[in-house]
Amino acid sequence: MQRFQFYNPRSVEDALNFLAEKGERSKIIAGGTDLIPGLRLEEIRPDFVLNIPEINPFRGIKEMDHSFWIGPTTTFTEMVESNLLSRSFPALVQSAASVGGPQIRNRGTIGGNIANASPAADVLPALLAHGGELELQSKRNGKRIIPLAEAILSPYKTCFRSDEILTGIILKKLELGTRSAFEKLGRRKAMARARMNLTLLLRLNHREEVSELRIVPGAVMPVAKRMDRTERMLLGKKPEPLLIEAASKTLAEEMVEVTGARWSTEYKIPVLKNIFKRMMKQLLIV
Amino acid sequence: MKKRGIGIGCMYYGMGYGFSRPDVSAAEVEICEDGSIIVRSGEVDYGQGSDTIFCQMVAEELGIRYDTIQLITADTFATPNAGPTSASRLTYVTGNAMVKASRAIKKTLQSVAEEILGERDLLFLDEEIFSESHPERRISFRQLAKEGHLRGLPMVETAWHDITTKDVNPETGQGDAYSTYAYAAQLAEVAVDTETGEVEVLRIVAAADVGKAINPSNVEGQIEGGVAMGLGYALTEEIKEEGGYLKTRNLGEYMIPTSMDVPPIDPHIVEVPVSSGPYGAKGVGEPALIPTAPAILNAIANAIGVRVTELPANLENLHRLIREKERD
Incomplete structure (x- = not known):
């Protein structure tokens, strides 16, 4: 060492x-x-x-009026065991539960998962889907708040300045009736780096049309991001099977636009489509 | 969609090295003046439990508790050669050496006990030696050991067991290549996710003919361990190499199954004694592992009609076969 x-x-x-x-x-x-x-x-x-980790203000999960605050050194186990989070952000909790094994979840933290910025991070895509914001602090500039979507520049690289600490993660409360789902595909059931994961957030209006949709695949692109084009395809429309099928194609295209064709693309395209369709189906049954 | 299937894998396996390759093993049993026992052998117990069963064998022969035995193993400075721990051979080859050495030293003890007790129908049981017809004539094992030493008799015996076979006919390949064979069969039940190529093994039923289970829970442990290894071999374990360099460098990349991946295993011990084995026993190390992958691959074929001919049947490989089938 x-x-x-x-x-x-x-x-x-x-x-x-x-x-x-x-x-x-x-x-x-x-x-x-x-x-x-x-x-x-x-x-x-x-x-x-x-x-x-021993700095107290960095720990814990708090409910505010319109949002939740999660301390950066909150462990994955603490997230999984939090009733507050399980009620409000089930997909995020599922993503935390999919991290490594019990030992990793007992040590690993949400802040670390963000700051490390691995392309295969389990919790990042779910946080992105939930519109997470980061609270950063430094002696020179005090506090600033930035969207998580802007924080990660490239694999393992964030926009954090060297004198800054991530001091909190902020998640706005979801509107009533928002459904969410998370799925991770790994080579084994524990201690597995994600081969692919997918977080979906969906809300329908009273006419059963899509009023909100967030799609964030993980571990398939250098930096996880929302798939805007696919989301827009479905917004304001009834999620009929044919439209979902078409959207799944667009989703795969959006991914390939970012990654280009690689050895793994021939696997990722059909499987991302399949997982998307399957999860949409699950969300629509609810 | 998840599709279920069931598959069977069977195997037979030659014990030891066979084909005229030298296959020998030695053991040395010494009885100390205080009646304690020292056993020396070059055998290596790397977790499979051979130390335990060799103590059981010596204890069985001498009628003593197996925890009074001190075992010294795997030290080229102090122990006679027992050959490698490989080819599922230790129980079968070294076990025979253990029994032979124990019986040789028992003969000496028997002659001393006959002289002291004046009886010949002697039993060695529960740390005592007594006459079956006159059970009141008895001597403790400890006392008998001391008497042996006082008489200056050889209180150490070495045995050498050789199972080297003849080679097969080099032109026809015919002949009996191995001293004996082990048999095993396994059933696998799987669920295949046709959308992702993910295989979940739901259950394994594993039967192995071990001749005689010297330590049944040990045999079950061997079977369960073998199945877990076979599961990894079938589905996830892969060594990647590029231009002569190893690309799979650690256990974060070489995917062995975790406890979450290992399904319920139902081990069945089959005992068909083999006359050449100690108490009829033969090995179970590899026989526990060999049928697992074929059983799983047959179960996959049963579930989705796709034949896997290249391992591992991981996400990408299996999904490619599923796509190829859909195209046809």
Whole structure:
């Protein structure tokens, strides 16, 4: 194991001061499930490692008037066990439950999943579908809030500045009647990197037309994103089987536009279409 | 859509090395003055449980508790050669050496006990040696061991067991290549997701003819472990190589099944004693693994009518076959 200095800040202020000075040579550790392997493989060589899980204001799940706030060092297990989240964002909770195995879920955190920005992150697509926003803080600039959709620039790269800490994740409450679903496809039932995952959010109006739809596939593109074109195809229309079939084709096209044709495309195209159609069917039965 | 299917896999397997390749194993049993036992053998227990069953065998022969035996194994400095732990051979080959060495030393003990007790119909049972017709004439194993040492008798015996067979006819390939064979059959029930290529194994029923189960729960453990390995072999495990370099470098990439992937396993022990094995026993290591993949692949064929001819039957490979079938 390489050498570095391990710093245990006593407060948010302490952590921000530390990063203001040494941010460029530091890495922040929360659960460590991504950072430790990176250190061991010497993919990263920080001089300082800043340990944040013991800072209390970074933990927990709170309900506000119009939104929920999730502390960045909230573990996946805490998300899975949260009644608040299970009631309000079942698809997000399902995505947290699909992470690794019990040991990983006990250590790994929502903030870490975002900051690591892996293309195969399990929770990111669900957060994107829920319109997640990130609260970032630094000594120099104070607080700023940005949409998660703008935070991830490329695989493993975020727009976070070196003196900034992710201090909270904000999810707006969903409108009544919003249905959601999450599915992960892996090579085995636990400890599996996602081969593909898909989060859907759907709301119908009183005429049974699609009034809201969010589609976010994960692990199939370098950076997960909402599939706008497919969403627009269905908006304002009745989700008839023929239209869903057509939408599934557009969805696959949107994916290929981003990734180009690769060895795995011949698998991903039909399977993404199949999973989309299957999940739409499930959501429409409800 | 999820489609279910059932498949069968059967196998027979030659015990040990066969084809005239040397297949020998040694064991040494020593009785100490205090009646405790030291067994030495080059055998390696890497988790399959051979240490336990060898103690059971020596204990069975000498009528003592198996936890009084100290086993020294796998040390080329201290133990006689037992050959590798491979070819499902330890129970069958080293087991025979254990029994032979125990019986040799028992003969010496028997002669001392006959002299002391004045009887010949002696039983070795529960740490005692006594006459069947006059059970009041008895001596503890511990005392008998001491008497043996006092008389200066050989209290250590080494046995060598050889199952090397003749080779088959090099021109016709005919002959009996192995000392004996093991037999096993398994049933697999699977659910195949035709939309993703995902295979879920729902249940495995596994029967193995082990001749004689020296330790039944040990045999069940071997069968369950073998099935788990066979499952990975069939569905997920893959070594990728590119230009001579290994691309699969760790267990994050080499997908062995987790406990969540292993289905309920129903092990059945079949006992058809083989005269050449210790107490009729033969090996179960590989026989527990070999039928699993064919049973799963047959179950997949039964479910969706697609024949897998290349392993692993993972998401991409199986879905490609499903698409090809749909095209036809």
